[in-house]
Amino acid sequence: MLTFCCPSLRRPVAALVFFAACLPLSAAGQAPYSESAAAEELTETISQTLDTEPFEGAYWGVHIVNLRSGTVLYSKNAQSNFVPASNVKLLTTAAALDQLTADYRFRTRVYADGPIEDGTLKGNLIVRGSGDPTIGGYEQRDDPTRVFRQWADSLKALGITHISGNIIGDDNRMDDTPLGHGWSWSDISYAYAAEIGGLVFNENTVDLHVLGQEVGQPAKITWEPFDTDYVNVVNRSRTIPWRTEDDEKYQRIMGTNTIHVRTKVHPNREETESITITNPTLYFVHVLREVLLREGISVGGTPADLDETATTVQYDSDLVRPVASYTSKPLRQIVRTLNHESQNLYAEQILRTLAVEVPPQTTEDLKPGSSALGVKSVRKTLAAARVDTSRIQLVDGSGLSRQNLVRPQSIVRLLQYMWTHPAPAASSAFYDSLPKGGQEGTLEYRFQGNAPAHANVRAKTGTLSNTSSLSGYVTSERGTPLAFSIFCNHHLAEGNQVRSAQDVLVNALARLPL
Known part of the structure; x- marks a missing residue:
């Protein structure tokens, strides 16, 4: 467990993990916390976690929404652009399931x-x-x-x-x-x-x-x-x-x-x-x-x-x-491998498949079957999710390029859209494509043991040097579904320190008595 300390807060990250696991819960039989009380608790937990010395100079973006009510529980730099790394795969797979359908086969x-x-x-x-x-x-x-x-x-x-x-x-x-x-x-x-x-x-x-x-x-x-x-x-x-x-x-x-x-x-x-x-x-x-x-x-x-x-x-x-x-097997199984294993080639092939199968109308001179044309198709799904596509930049389907720029708020809006997608098969395939905390894929070794989010959180990781992201779904203690996006750019900390901080936030969400 990490034990670095923040001079200003004098609280080690190990204590933050304990703090997140011990958020106050309403007594049995009492009404759940209000959203405003939950938001206050989250604000304290997040500031105690992120405002620490190892993350000095790092840039954090966080956006959390109650999927049941639509209420924003917490937002920090959520309308700023970040390098999303492999969180781009969320956009690619959502667009593929939305436009090609979960039953598509090569x-x-x-x-x-x-x-x-x-x-x-x-x-x-x-x-x-x-x-x-x-x-x-x-x-x-x-x-x-x-x-x-x-x-x-x-x-x-x-x-x-x-x-x-x-x-x-x-x-x-x-x-x-x-x-x-x-x-x-x-x-x-x-x-x-x-x-x-x-x-x-x-x-x-x-x-x-x-x-x-x-x-x-x-x-x-x-x-x-x-x-x-x-x-x-x-x-x-x-x-x-x-x-x-x-x-x-x-x-x-x-x-x-x-x-x-x-x-x-x-x-x-x-x-x-x-x-x-x-x-x-x-x-x-x-x-x-x-x-x-x-x-x-x-x-x-x-x-x-x-x-x-x-x-x-x-x-x-x-x-x-x-x-x-x-x-091939149906797309629902392919995107599961794609997101569970964070498979870049699968994402790039699917992006270009979008360009072939559902080429968008465009006045630009783009090559047929190209990544650039596939990005246009992804933008179509983002627009349906009420994402301001004029404020993002996409150049590939996997997130390997540092020229991708996305807002945490945009990721959460896409998560909301796929949660209530009009095609239930697309919604379930998207959710199932995300690895389960402590059990599968890129989250197998995170949220283990008695972590509140163990076998609860479903999320996509993203990692490049000095860049880390985690976005997905988690259910609160009383069964309220939440969507979240956590980005960290320009950090000089060890990767496991950033991931530990992200895990603290997600575990705190899982403990919320909503």
Whole structure:
């Protein structure tokens, strides 16, 4: 537990946690506190928590609303703009459920553009991307090539044992810009900054395993899927004695699929890391070709991006016919993974899907299937939630960019809108997508034990350096639903100190006798 002290208040944060847990409760049988009394208690708790020395110079924004009455219980800097980090995912998922519906599914189709004669497909195999982020993704990570093997089974059922042409990926459903606007170049090696595109496999990463050997020797490095030669791994790792500190270092050289591993690892100790690739479309069809070969289907041609070939595909032509497909789970399950795990790639793919499926009317010259056009669709849902969209700035769907600016009040208005959304399926899917305090996802290790908000709060975290956010729902002691948004920007405190302060506030809400 944290024990830093504030010279002015002379109250350690540990005492603040106790203070929040011991807010006065009305006696059994008495009427609940009035909203004004609750607001007074909150004001005291919040000032005692935030006005402490570790947060000197930090900028806090807090907005709390009673969802039953609509009353604002507390507001601090709630109409100022903050960098929201992953709280942007609340906006993306709300817009997707609002406009695409909770039952929306991605459908990826595989086509043949030639006849099948004597077991040979005399032509190309073409995968038409849907932007589905789930193929080989989070729920398939134990077997990322499963869908590809199923496609191989479909081809063999049609009698295909050889493909004379190429394995071609069509990613034209979405804009080709691979990264979000304003993303940092130093992030591009890591899975949270994976490239975006019309075709996605294994979350556009390879999964490295670095196993320590004898001291002084390089570690043994393997990767999934099956040590694919799509990447080139340069092993500069070292096995170090147990008494020395280990260190993980990975770098994918920008614009290439060359990965340098400089990890220091102890003997027989394994470190794992997912490292991004570049050109997701080529990666997709490259691994698909490898799987087909492993499944006994020979391929005469090479993997290729449709844009890099002279091939023109007319999908409604009699010469082009579907031979396999994959349909994703419904959107309600995808956004649950997205928000529980704070999955950036899922958010970016959904943002661009909005641009494709529900393109907004605009006079701006924006690319079809682009993030910028997807942001316009998000703004449509925000406007329906009575958010002043002229006062926010959105540039991506995940919150990885520091150029996003959102108000705490705007987040809470969106939470209110989704709480009473006219489509119950959208409302429940949005609520269920948020991890439960002390039990799930990014909140698994917060609000644990006897914390008042344990298994009660449902909220989305957000973290960048010097930035932390937490927004969602919590129920008061007497069952009143509350919506809250807590932002902290420009802090120099340790991340766990900021999170502890946020938790104090949410636990105080859960103890309110409303």
